[in-house]
Amino acid sequence: MTKVNVNGKEVDVEMINEEYEKVKDLLNRDPNITELGMFDVMWSEHCSYKSSRPKLKLFEDAEENYDYVLAGPGQDAGVIDIGDGYALAFRIESHNHPSAIEPYHGAATGIGGIIRDILCMGVRPIALLDPLRFGRLKDNSHSQWLFKYVVKGIADYGNCTGIPTIGGEVEFDDSFENNCLVNVACIGLGTIDDFKHAPSRAYNPGDYVILMGGSTGRDGIHGVTFASRTLTEMSEADRPAVQIGDPFTKKMIIESTLEAIKTGYVRGLKDLGGGGLTCATSELTGDGNTGADVDLRKVFTREPGMNSYEIMLSESQERMAFIVKPEGLGTVLDVFKKYEMAFAVIGRTNDSKVLKVFDNENLVVNIPSKALSESPTFRREEKRPDYLDHLLSQQTPILTLGLDEIIYKLIASENICSKEWVYRQYDHEVGVRSVVKCGEGDSGVLRIIGTDKFISASVGVNSKHCFLDPYQGAKGGLVEVCGNVIANGAKPMAMVNCCNFGNPEIPESFWYFSKAVDGMNDFCRKLRIPIVGGNVSFYNEDEVTKTAIKATPEIMIVGIIKGKENIITLPFKNSGDDIFLIGETKAELGGSEYHSVIYDIEGGTPPAVNEDKIEITWDFLFELYNRNLVNANHDVNKGGLVITIAEMCLKNKLGVILDFSDCYEKELRDDEFLFSESVGRFIIETNPKDRDLIFDLAAKFKINIKRIGILSENPEITISGLKSKQLKLDIDKMKQLYDSTIPSLMET
């Protein structure tokens, strides 16, 4: 907090003195209280990316480098051209701080915000995905409370708006106990014309500025500055900074906005999210190189007596700003009237390049349109944490349990067990597009009605791996999430990310961010995956327990599948089929579920990524797909090899006879082979008649592939060829453990 003097009164602002001086320079005078509030909000970390922007320059060139990228970083959402005249928009962002304080409305308004981001690209939102992170559930009523109400907030909001929630992930780890992570992602589909119709700019002088949707209230004032601070015990008092969602109004905003765009009279569009009217009016005019006169008393408020400061800074939900051609004003307003949406013509654009806001006759804001986006940036220091050397050298303790007991414990563990309790509460089928549904594949697959193309989308990253090595962990996240869409038969098309980190002013925290960005950048350039958007959430630290969250550079990938015959799903299908392991298993138990669940340790050597090997693995899989050789596919993920195979058995209750003789290097121990989380591996099911062909192709691609077993009717997994004795695992027992963990923790 900084104290500054406004008209003889001392006021507290979030900005530092250096920033306040810059405000004065930009205005050539002292700001008044409303202007100061506007700068304070727009220059918060949340809106200005002042700590991350220097680093994120790495991501800026997607539009130049890929001809199918229509909108890249810096826009409300990334947009790609997927052929047949269709544009696909997608974005992921965080709603961590509000959800940690008020899980139900925090999560719900997170969904509301991400839907608006997609909508303001001019396309229909068609799917949601939600990566969530909480403290461990067992014996922790606070974590259970957050988990229950975050899921309910997402369900109530998403279900009502008619947008299916088709995927997500949930991780439980102590570091998220008080600062849970609620990331929200949305996908939108429309024609390229729809997208081009509604840029987020007011580039034409003389157009009307219309505010449509919910009323402006005193809720959410300074929500973004709250999100740009570390949570403390005092944060409970910030609960009024959490907005309240209204999914019914949101649904009406979606339909009326899409119908308004179809009239052809909308020239610009912007949602009111963080920073409210301040952000919308300044970005529309600033990016459009225009100015505007806005009359605050036209804004419909929820209660009388709101002053200019409150109206400009309110973050009340469910509002959109439209820039409308003068000749189309009546037509557009008729659309809003049909849907019985509240609206107000609050101003007009002009060529002054100045944003002027009037409160009746009084000029209360008079600032150059671009000034609010000219926040200073800060080069933050980075330093590798000292504790890492100790963690990385941690050894796996001596085995005290049988391998079979360990496998049963792993499959029942919170991070591996079924998340059906979550996705049953989400309407994941509304819209009649969901082809591969929750629990049937590594990604969600949606059809594009009227074509033979399919969208595959997945989110994820492994926070435990990133904690030990953010550079390799971010790359590993990309391997995993790309692997998820590839496992379903899709070619990865583009990536967006949501960076969840600690306080950037602490060098060790900033180091995690910096290394993760480097990892994402290096991997995506090498594998030619455009990065089309991102969101940064800093200050995810909990001052009460003095812990930072584990670094979480959440990754979202969208891919395209051409032809329904090329969709692959996860469950094993035919008894007698071959099972192959593709990719190399190394002694990489650092940050594994095995270490965490069995020994409660976090260290060890985490997985590292070899991009060349990843690339040929993917090429090899697509060669198999082209020849229709794959009956099921699942990427090897948390828990390792046997857990992955078990997950494939559960749906159809098939068993597997596994023989690991000659499958792994002699220096590996059994537990290393079975539970390593080395990335870039897949388990595939194929027909035995194709066995020779598959080996021939593997030799041609120089790929590491092993035939490890055969499917059987008998519902058990038998494992021979280990250094220790043969193992036998019962599928029914595994299924019971897999299914019951979360219900037993949440339903008692």
Next chain:
Amino acid sequence: MNFKIAVIQFPAANCDLDAIHVLNDVINVKADLVWHNHFKESKYDGVILPGGFAFGDYLRAGIIAAHSPAIDEAKIMLKDGRPVIGICNGFQILTEAQFLPGALLRNESLKFVCKWVNLKVENNKTACTNKMNEGDVLAIPIAHGEGRYYTDNLEELEKNNQIVFRYSTEQGDLTKNANPNGSLDNIAGVCNLEQNCIGLMPHPERASEAILSPKRTEHGKLFFESIVEFITRRLS
């Protein structure tokens, strides 16, 4: 034959476009999406109240929509025997409007539930089941938070053959486990005495194309084809 079906777009109906898709693109009949305040019964041979959250389900699911002018129009259709069909939220609206007996309460689990279930056909004489056989078991998904059917007059419903669908196992057994929401007597759908008005909680529009169905069935199609058959017979 020349006929037309209306799908009513209540504010925040959200399965409206899905129903239109199946009618127009899957079974190739003419259907219009009609904004609730604009609906005029005289132009249509049948009406579908789609799933969703009309008026946000605020106050109580279906209660506000039951007072829409569209319901007055639909009442005229109800009286003269044209099909009036409610799916999910549409069923809730039809009970609130008292076109159909009973009420839909919060699920026993107190949670929204989205899953595929099995439905046993109990009456194949109605406007949306005439292409089915009694005892057929259909695979169709549900997605609702308030779908627990309740009535004080179970015996009367049974006597009048007003129970159209029940939740069952794949084999057609009416077990407690097969009942996803605690509905009385596993009831999933009911009709009026004249059998031209039917409400059901499951979503046949989500089960009308093999690509969307876990077992590649198209059982939902029979539902819409029955409506077409009913209208065709009525008009000929």
